[in-house]
Amino acid sequence: MTATATSNAAGSAAWADTLLLSFGQAGYVRAEPAILQPAEPFLDLSGEDIRKSLYLTTDLSGDELCLRPDLTIPVARDYLSSGRAGQPAGFSYLGPVFRYRNGQSSEFLQAGIESFGRQDRAAADAEMLALALEATAAFGVRDVEIRTGDVALFNALLDALDLYPVWRRRLVKDFNRKISLEQDLERLAAATTATRSEYEGVLAALTGSDRKAALAFVTDLMSIAGTTNVGGRTTAEIADRFLEQSTLKGGALPREAIAVLKRFLSISGNPDDAVAELRALTNDAKLDLSAAIDQFESRVGFMAARGIDVKGTRFSTAFGRGLDYYTGFEFELHHRGNGAEPLVAGGRYDGLMTQLGSAEPIPAVGFSVWVDALTRIGRKVGA
16 A cells, blocks of 8 residues: 555544544444455345445355445344344444445445334434434535435335336336436337247246246256356346246336336425425326325425425435345435535345345344545545
8 A cells, every 4th residue: 555545544544433433422333344244145135336346255165255345234244143133223333345446446444324123214214314414524524415315115106006027126126227217118118029039938938927936947947957047147137037028028018107107207306396296196197105205205304303404405216326225215425516426325225134134124224434535525625
């Protein structure tokens, strides 16, 4: 490490230690999970960007391990293995994480908070955003743009539209990968029956199948062929692709559903206005999204009670962070004029605990602080 890099790292760590002290005063206990982690949770549950950037190795027993690419999953795993699993608990952290980042250091500091077990979800969401704003202020950065979304609203809409499961999975995957949903909606609207496939027999056999049956069928085919993957795709990914093609041969996504989805994805602005637009949409389309909208509206109220400038907050129904495990509120804080790079980012991930082995669902929400980026902006602001 160069002298300049060492100086920068020391400066970042000093600012972050101050941040940890404030997290501790807010009731969040310091967590220090292992740097070397099982690779499977990150490969299965993280977003595509993280999966592509992992540093992987294999131990003598053949188990695949990785250097931790972030701290959310490691902190969650430690919580689940502790005596407090299932009970309300809050943790803070500061430590190095490791990802391949083209042209940038692959090792960098991350700080943050994870909150588990709180049933008052809307209040907990608002607390995370308030603490995230305190984190930027601790670095001297106050001219912050708040970007928010709520994947629970999108999932509720897909449920209300009663789409084929394969279409639902595809749209959720698009949303999580942050690709153009508008473009894919047009593809789903187009007729596909004119195109013949070399796998016509497989597609015909899968007609009307659910995902479990499709996975069993493709697993048998792969076993007969003596392989577990093709072109780097797993059996599950191949089954999903075949099931998607089989469904699309039965007809296009209904135009009425596409119109509703496009109207939904166009909603953006301040949260109060978004609530009104969402209620108008559901009334016009005769869809019941009341539970998800009520939760969203309740969160906005708790944000205002926390002193957050709701009118100055940017909300978009199309906003997502690209991580597969998010289930609700998502947010990023950006220094105004700083482009796409977030300084703090987080959200709600209620489904992650059962995916990591918990017998019962456990509410969870948190955020990560990009310490180096915050330090750099803080120095510029204070210069």
